[in-house]
């Protein structure tokens with residue numbers, strides 16, 4: 001669980017670099033009335049957010065209203081792939097809004113046609129039909145529905161098992177949470193659906209055995225007959241750690257799903273649109289799933305999500321049976337089209353690969369001299385630093401929280417630590433970040449670690 005941040009302003013050293021400026025106490029005293037209004041009217045669950053009140057965000061930088069400026073290592077929460085506040089996206093949103101078409105469902109629009117056509121044109125075979133939604137969780141719910149519909153049609157009502165992975169995060173709605181692999185997040189559900197099962201994720205760190213045998217062995221141990229599996233869903237990389245599975249494991253999983261008529265679903269809500277140094281995260285595995293789920297970075301801004309899949313699967317549900325009120329909202333479609341255009345035109349996947357290589361080199365060097373960093377995972381412009389008690393595997397959430405807070409105080413913005421034991425520092429800047437800004441922000445992270453370990 002994220003911890004709650006203090007609202008008592010703290011004197012912090014002034015910072016001035018080409019990319020960062022901190023000129024006030026933090027949280028900013030003048031921002032307290034805003035934070036207090038939020039505390040008064042929002043549930044406690046909203047208090048896991050660092051108390052930095054955003055005023056404006058551009059490219060890879062975030063500004064408050066009191067003169068402070070951060071390098072953003074959050075992208076919101078992996079949203080702003082094409083950069084914050086891009087003029088092309090702003091213009092597209094304004095043009096669509098000015099056309100006085102703000103909503104349309106249940107009626108078709110030309111801009112919705114343009115967006116699904118665009119997605120189909122850049123996705124590999126067989127992902128050639130697309131259903132638009134609003135949130136990543138909705139996309140996950142739709143995938144679960146399609147897996148079970150496909151399973152029941154091809155194998156009868158016992159073919160309903162959804163296999164997912166330990167430590168997975170797929171969203172907070174009922175089905176998405178049950179596909180997730182973080183037990184405390186499911187406590188409230190009480191009556192868990194027995195058709196959801198998790199297997200170890202082959203990250204090579206917390207699960208040293210990365211062989212595909214572990215997958216089949218875990219199913220056997222849980223008395224799951226492969227013929228009853230309707231679908232296997234995984235985050236292309238695990239959001240909580242930024243860990244990828246080995247490509248060989250994924251190729252075996254792809255074949256296993258074919259063999260047992262189970263759908264393979266890649267949840268690309270974080271991994272899509274260039275984040276990992278490839279346009280689609282699953283490219284790193286040399287496989288294509290039956291269904292791919294998108295959200296976050298699809299628009300770099302307004303809420304939009306998508307399920308892309310094999311036409312035979314996408315067409316399983318009859319007319320009117322997959323709906324959501326804001327499906328394909330015209331203004332969100334305009335934002336997504338503009339963002340996708342930027343990702344492609346500026347080859348931001350390549351920038352992510354190139355600048356990400358520098359980021360990972362620097363993080364690797366930091367980890368090599370810091371026994372409190374157990375592992376650095378990720379590819380491209382996503383990284384996870386697992387904080388541990390040295391020479392153990394025990395997560396150190398206090399260290400991770402302290403480092404994040406100190407980095408924020410130095411002008412590098414991150415969200416609260418995530419993942420196993422809440423001890424993973426996640427780094428995921430907009431894909432337009434430059435090498436100079438990476439070097440500047442890593443320097444701040446190094447200082448934050450040094451101060452935290454020697455305080």
Ligand SMILES: Cc1ncc(COP(=O)(O)O)c(C=O)c1O
Pocket residue numbers: 134135136137138140169170171172235239267268269270295296
């Ligand atoms: C991999 C993954 N899937 C699904 C979701 C849920 O998306 P949303 O918060 O838009 O419902 C998230 C959100 O963090 C995610 O990281």
